[in-house]
Amino acid sequence: MQEIGRYRPSTVSRRLSVVAGFYRTCVIDGVLVHSPAEYVRRPRVSAESPTLGLSHLQLEAMLTAGRRSSNVNDFALVTMLGLLGLRIFEATGANIEALEEVHGHRVLRVLGKGDKVALVPLPPAVGRAIERAVDGRLCGPILRSRTGSRMDRHCATRRLRALARTAGVSTVRMHPHMLRHTFVTTMLDAGVDLRDVQIAARHADPRTTMRYDRARQNLDRHPNYVLAAYMASGT
Template sequence: MTALVPRPSAELSTDRHDPRDDWPEEARTLADHLAEFYGDRDPLPTIAGGWVARQKSRHTRRAYVRTFKAWEEYARKSKIHPLQAKLPLADAYAKHLAKTPTRNGKPPAETTQAQALAAAGSFYTYAARLQAVDTDPFAAVNRPYVDPDYSPTEGMLPEETAKLIQTARDWAPRSYALVTFLYLLGPRIDEVLALDASQIGYDRGHTTLPLTLKGGKKKPVPVPPLALDALRAYLGDRVDGPLFVTDSGRRWTQPEVWKHLRVLARRAGIPQATSIKPHTLRHQFITDNLADNVPLERVQDAVGHTNPRTTQRYNRRRRMLDDHPAYGLSAKLAAKLGAVDEKES
């Protein structure tokens, strides 16, 4: 078995380049984190870091680091080295995931569980290629069923969306610019926060920004007038640095945006203010465009979905609620009860 063991610093020549210096920040951070527990001679930090470094998008790298840390901690607390884990431990971890509350106090969604198990499997596929493990302990783990036509994201009514945007406009220029951008273009939040002010471009009459989609693919998108006006009012004369920054000038982070969006939602009186997230506005972009009879393929292309079924499921969820037969039965029952009450009175 080939072990990728970092050499002690005393053995490193000063004129020799360490390839790990070329890793993305997420990969180096994970390797350093693991080295605190396993030391420099254990192959795990280098293997895990190399696995993360292979991922094309920053979003995927961050997600893999987060999910791998959770799995590694579970294995370590079970007194089992991750490179020696077998199917029983992987099975136990799957059950652990299913019952561990998330930030909202509820068990994770089936999609979240499936993604965490898939990420763990991806690590072991990479480790197997390096001959660091013989098999993937997650290969035979039962995955939770994920309905391809179901979207767990809670939607809003058009007037609720407008109220949220109005509240953001009254709150601050940065809030208004972000919320209008998320709703009018339907991007993922990591695609927006990765942008720099210097990336604002111009193409045949359109002001554009280049989003980096899943897989690292670049896609220029037009910034519509309302979003552009909000963005210009926020940026002022600033032409460089992160597009969205904190008061101290650093890049705005996803957790900070989630928290701020819920503050705005509470102020706007949105029913799901405690669970709203940036993806809710992406959901609204899709459902509102489909409700306005924008062709499915245009909406699909705008949000970067490879499968139209992924786009359509947002619309199916809306129709499942709006057209549910329970409303018809409820109206009939209310009429009958009202007639009975009239007779008794």
């Protein structure tokens, strides 16, 4: 995969993880005595995420372009990816019936990875964008293509690239995950606690969230300053 396919280390590691999990299950079920993948070395994966997110100003430009677009689905798409941090299959798979009121909060019931259900609160701007896209409908997909069918990831990618051109956002290759990546990095840049960002992004492992932290080496955010300020009376 690395020498011929030229796949990234993260891709190779992920695929080997699937193979190792399969053989591990075979051992547990008694189909095999031992796993042939047990001692296979996986390539080292960089601590930095290879995906390039948008800057704060670029995200604002995308939101503005979406809000001004004549296609009501554009603004909902950008907000669901960039302000809610949904994965593309979660956004395109969301239905109107999944919009609920819970303890005074407007929420979207999201079916995520591993068929895990999460309640994602909707900030007012996102709620308004979704209401525009729903346009009085009582059921069916929230995001639709121009033909009225459910929007898929390919349609979403085309819409985002069109919005990027309108907004003057120049990227090597605009794709939906770039906005989810921006959702995480922007919260970390804003000083949101890593644990809270992990919960919002629904990452099972905090190390996944840390890979997005492009300012982890920023000395201005070093915890030494926080501790010194907390203990100021004694120092």
